[in-house]
Amino acid sequence: MTVNKQPSRVVVIGTGNVGSSYAFSLINQNIADEMVLIDLNKEKTEGDAMDLNHGVPFGAPTKIWAGEYADCKDADIVVITAGANQQPGETRLDLIEKNAKIFKVIVNSVMDSGFDGIFLIATNPVDILSYATWKFSGLPMERVIGSGTILDTARFRFMLGDYFGIDVRNIHGFIMGEHGDTELPVWSQTRIGSEHVSRYMEKYKPDATKEDLDKIFVNVRDAAYHIIERKGATHYAIAMGLARLTRTILRNEHSILTVSTLLNGEYGLDDLYIGVPAIVSRNGVERIVETDLNEKETRQLHHSAQVLKEAMKPVFEVE
Numbered sequence: 001m002t003v004n005k006q007p008s009r010v011v012v013i014g015t016g017n018v019g020s021s022y023a024f025s026l027i028n029q030n031i032a033d034e035m036v037l038i039d040l041n042k043e044k045t046e047g048d049a050m051d052l053n054h055g056v057p058f059g060a061p062t063k064i065w066a067g068e069y070a071d072c073k074d075a076d077i078v079v080i081t082a083g084a085n086q087q088p089g090e091t092r093l094d095l096i097e098k099n100a101k102i103f104k105v106i107v108n109s110v111m112d113s114g115f116d117g118i119f120l121i122a123t124n125p126v127d128i129l130s131y132a133t134w135k136f137s138g139l140p141m142e143r144v145i146g147s148g149t150i151l152d153t154a155r156f157r158f159m160l161g162d163y164f165g166i167d168v169r170n171i172h173g174f175i176m177g178e179h180g181d182t183e184l185p186v187w188s189q190t191r192i193g194s195e196h197v198s199r200y201m202e203k204y205k206p207d208a209t210k211e212d213l214d215k216i217f218v219n220v221r222d223a224a225y226h227i228i229e230r231k232g233a234t235h236y237a238i239a240m241g242l243a244r245l246t247r248t249i250l251r252n253e254h255s256i257l258t259v260s261t262l263l264n265g266e267y268g269l270d271d272l273y274i275g276v277p278a279i280v281s282r283n284g285v286e287r288i289v290e291t292d293l294n295e296k297e298t299r300q301l302h303h304s305a306q307v308l309k310e311a312m313k314p315v316f317e318v319e
């Protein structure tokens with residue numbers, strides 16, 4: 001039998017908490033044929049590559065090495081998880097100046113290799129750095145994808161599942177907007193199985209209250225602060241979310257995920273990256289699925305966009 005399929009290659013730039021957890025998720029889920037690790041700290045990537053390679057016999061055949069920017073040339077996906085993370089009390093937007101500078105160098109180095117694939121961005125503030133990557137790279141918008149509110153949506157579904165005692169896979173709801181303090185829960189579209197959440201409460205959980213749901217959202221929004229206070233960083237859940245995104249791209253799954261993508265008039269907004277439900281496939285973002293929002297949700301989304309646009313200004317100072 002002749003196997004002539006090109007191996008799929010993922011390059012991870014920034015192998016700190018998030019990047020190394022992502023690499024670990026990827027080999028555990030048999031998602032890519034090749035994985036290249038790049039970091040300012042070359043010794044660490046060498047150590048990570050050795051350690052991960054020693055796990056391959058327990059998992060799937062993946063070729064892993066500590067690489068160089070030249071390795072991005074043949075990559076299907078470059079995932080950027082490099083840069084500063086939040087210290088206790090810091091917001092994601094506080095990281096903009098430091099990380100925009102780092103991104104200018106990284107994105108230029110990737111593009112100099114001849115890279116022509118898809119960027120996945122996780123570094124914060126993720127919406128602004130996704131926009132910056134789109135600008136710096138010159139790639140079409142569908143091939144620059146931010147992790148957006150995939151993690152917030154996962155937290156929302158997990159916490160609602162926990163509250164209602166229902167399998168998280170039957171909780172259908174999402175968080176939109178900035179991956180940060182101005183994000184919003186889309187209650188008008190939140191369902192438990194086939195029932196709208198408010199109808200489900202009336203029928204099956206009369207002791208549930210709107211105040212409880214409001215508290216759940218606050219815990220979702222502030223989850224990163226709660227985790228960072230306790231352990232200094234968050235990384236496992238986002239790593240699994242990035243692996244999910246990688247899989248939907250490499251396997252052309254056409255999944256609807258709340259990624260950060262460029263708006264061009266959708267929701268009455270344009271020229272910014274922000275978290276919205278979109279179909280993701282082998283071509284990247286196929287289409288934004290413009291969901292019906294009620295008046296309050298529309299107002300909240302516009303507020304989130306306004307805060308992001310204001311915070312985006314320093315990105316252009318490093319251009």
Ligand SMILES: NC(=O)C1=CN([C@@H]2O[C@H](COP(=O)(O)OP(=O)(O)OC[C@H]3O[C@@H](n4cnc5c(N)ncnc54)[C@H](O)[C@@H]3O)[C@@H](O)[C@H]2O)C=CC1
Pocket residue numbers: 013014015016017018019038039040041081082083084085086095102105106121122123124125126147148151179233234235238
């Ligand atoms: N989008 C999301 O949902 C999430 C985003 N994050 C963000 O991910 C980012 C990374 O967080 P951690 O992994 O905890 O940080 P970390 O400090 O553990 O790792 C960052 C890595 O980037 C490397 N790095 C810095 N500058 C570089 C450059 N110019 N080239 C190559 N490598 C470089 C560092 O050497 C380090 O290994 C942060 O911005 C954090 O806020 C974290 C969790 C969730």
Ligand SMILES: CC(=O)C(=O)O
Pocket residue numbers: 086092124151223224234
């Ligand atoms: C750090 C971060 O962005 C998060 O855990 O949501």
